[in-house]
Amino acid sequence: MFLRIRSHYREMAKELSLHGLPPSLKAVSASRVVIPISGVHRGIVDAVDFARGMSNNVTAVYVELEPGEADDIRKKWTGLWPDVPLVVLQSPYRSIIQPILDFLDETDIQHNDGQQAAVIVPEFVPAKWWQSLMHNQTAWLLKAALLYHRRVGGFPRVIIDVPYYLRK
Numbered sequence: 001m002f003l004r005i006r007s008h009y010r011e012m013a014k015e016l017s018l019h020g021l022p023p024s025l026k027a028v029s030a031s032r033v034v035i036p037i038s039g040v041h042r043g044i045v046d047a048v049d050f051a052r053g054m055s056n057n058v059t060a061v062y063v064e065l066e067p068g069e070a071d072d073i074r075k076k077w078t079g080l081w082p083d084v085p086l087v088v089l090q091s092p093y094r095s096i097i098q099p100i101l102d103f104l105d106e107t108d109i110q111h112n113d114g115q116q117a118a119v120i121v122p123e124f125v126p127a128k129w130w131q132s133l134m135h136n137q138t139a140w141l142l143k144a145a146l147l148y149h150r151r152v153g154g155f156p157r158v159i160i161d162v163p164y165y166l167r168k
Contacts, residue, residue: 031118031158032111033058036100036142040076047122047162048081054118060086061103063096096138097145104146104157118158119146125163 033051037044037060051058060077064070070088077086089099108117123139126132139161146159 031055031057031115032107032113033118033120034104034107035060035120035122036096037062037073037122038138040073040080043124043164044122046164047120048084050160050162051118051120052084058084059107060084061089061100062086063089063091063099065091065094065096097142100142101145101149118160120160120162122162122164125165127166127168131166 031054033055035044035047035051035058039062048058048060060081062070062073062077074086074088077084087103089103091099104117104119111117121139121143124135126135143159143161146157
């Protein structure tokens, strides 16, 4: 068992080694940025500001679970950030994760630019540890899905968590 563990660590070291592959010193161009939102509230303001500071190519994505609920979101969004497009995805099966993954795959294929699609995940942090058991399950599931999702077209994604700390 110890030999297998040792072998595993050696294989990881080989795969992570820079030997034979000089690091690129070329500056990376601004990424495409996608912000999945659950609504328009204080918890997403810092994420939108961070995204806009990072790139001029920012898109917010809202998954509509019930028909018509996105109308209010669109009005609030365009009132606050008219220069940032909001894409509303339909989800007839009340799934939030799969429509976002499908959207990211489609936009990677459409752009075909070799850039990384950065996903900024706004997440509020409750004041008490036990409150987190009731919140942010969707954010956790989304981050796990993004991390392990097999990318179509081979474009890697950067996942950035932007916390908003609740006081009570």
